[in-house]
Amino acid sequence: MNINNIITQTYQSIEELKKYKQSLIAESVTKGIDPNVEMKDSGIEWIGMIPKHWTIKKVKYFLSESSVKNYPNETVLSLYRDYGVIPKDSRTDNHNVTSSDTSSYKLIEKNDVVINKMKAWQGSLGVSSFKGIISPAYYVYKIIDSDIYSNFLHYVLRNNLYLDEYRRISSGIRIGQWDLEKKEFEKLLYPFPNSTSEQQQIVQYLDKKIFTIDSLIEDKTKVIEELENYKKSLIYEYVTGKKEV
DNA sequence: CGCGTCTTATCTGCGATACT
DNA sequence: AGTATCGCAGATAAGACGCG
Numbered sequence: 001m002n003i004n005n006i007i008t009q010t011y012q013s014i015e016e017l018k019k020y021k022q023s024l025i026a027e028s029v030t031k032g033i034d035p036n037v038e039m040k041d042s043g044i045e046w047i048g049m050i051p052k053h054w055t056i057k058k059v060k061y062f063l064s065e066s067s068v069k070n071y072p073n074e075t076v077l078s079l080y081r082d083y084g085v086i087p088k089d090s091r092t093d094n095h096n097v098t099s100s101d102t103s104s105y106k107l108i109e110k111n112d113v114v115i116n117k118m119k120a121w122q123g124s125l126g127v128s129s130f131k132g133i134i135s136p137a138y139y140v141y142k143i144i145d146s147d148i149y150s151n152f153l154h155y156v157l158r159n160n161l162y163l164d165e166y167r168r169i170s171s172g173i174r175i176g177q178w179d180l181e182k183k184e185f186e187k188l189l190y191p192f193p194n195s196t197s198e199q200q201q202i203v204q205y206l207d208k209k210i211f212t213i214d215s216l217i218e219d220k221t222k223v224i225e226e227l228e229n230y231k232k233s234l235i236y237e238y239v240t241g242k243k244e245v
Numbered sequence: 246c247g248c249g250t251c252t253t254a255t256c257t258g259c260g261a262t263a264c265t
Numbered sequence: 266a267g268t269a270t271c272g273c274a275g276a277t278a279a280g281a282c283g284c285g
Contacts (some may be wrong), residue, residue, distance in 0.1 A: 250281100251281080255277080257277100259274105262269100262272095264267100
């Protein structure tokens with residue numbers, strides 16, 4: 001069996017795991033985790049049926065925009081598709097330079113919703129578990145509905161059923177940096193379980209599942225790395241060794 | 246008219262990839 | 266291996282907008 005085949009296959013199984021993770025999240029936050037519950041039509045075309053006891057809510061009524069500035073000494077945060085909202089200096093792969101004057105940065109409190117308006121269509125939005133400040137090129141919202149559990153909302157906002165819709169309500173010329181239109185976003189509808197305890201159950205369920213899937217992905221990534229290194233050493237020998245064109 | 250906010254396009258640094 | 270080019274993830278400047 002040649003190395004390239006193994007690498008390709010491992011790579012594919014990682015992709016499948018990632019897809020499974022996405023659909024598991026989407027399924028859980030729109031259908032719940034009890035398969036025996038009675039369903040009803042949500043009226044939202046990209047969602048379809050939802051549990052009967054869930055409620056559809058409009059962004060405008062559960063989020064309120066916040067733009068608090070002049071806290072230049074707070075921790076600078078950054079929003080990642082993969083990691084959510086984290087302190088910017090906790091990663092070395094962010095090459096963007098923080099402005100020398102952070103007084104126009106927006107203040108984020110714990111549990112605030114942060115949206116990268118240019119990358120929302122890729123799922124670049126989430127609920128922060130940190131307090132800090134972020135570049136003014138983001139939208140910051142506060143949750144004003146006390147029946148919504150912030151960690152549940154985090155999964156809901158990022159679930160992939162909504163990505164096409166985010167893309168649709170974004171506009172702009174530069175490829176890959178379409179601007180999410182705030183007004184359109186505020187019109188979006190999301191389904192929620194009525195009780196926060198059910199929201200918490202779903203979050204716990206997802207956290208556990210995702211941890212398992214992520215560690216599987218990690219293992220496979222390591223396998224690929226090892227194989228790539230082996231392949232490189234072969235190529236190196238070929239190129240520097242007795243090769244003649 | 247002045248000022249703050251929003252929009253838009255351009256800019257950036259470096260890892261990844263392609264090629265030789 | 267060494268070099269050249271691409272692409273990612275996001276920051277930011279500057280003009281447009283709009284409010285009192």
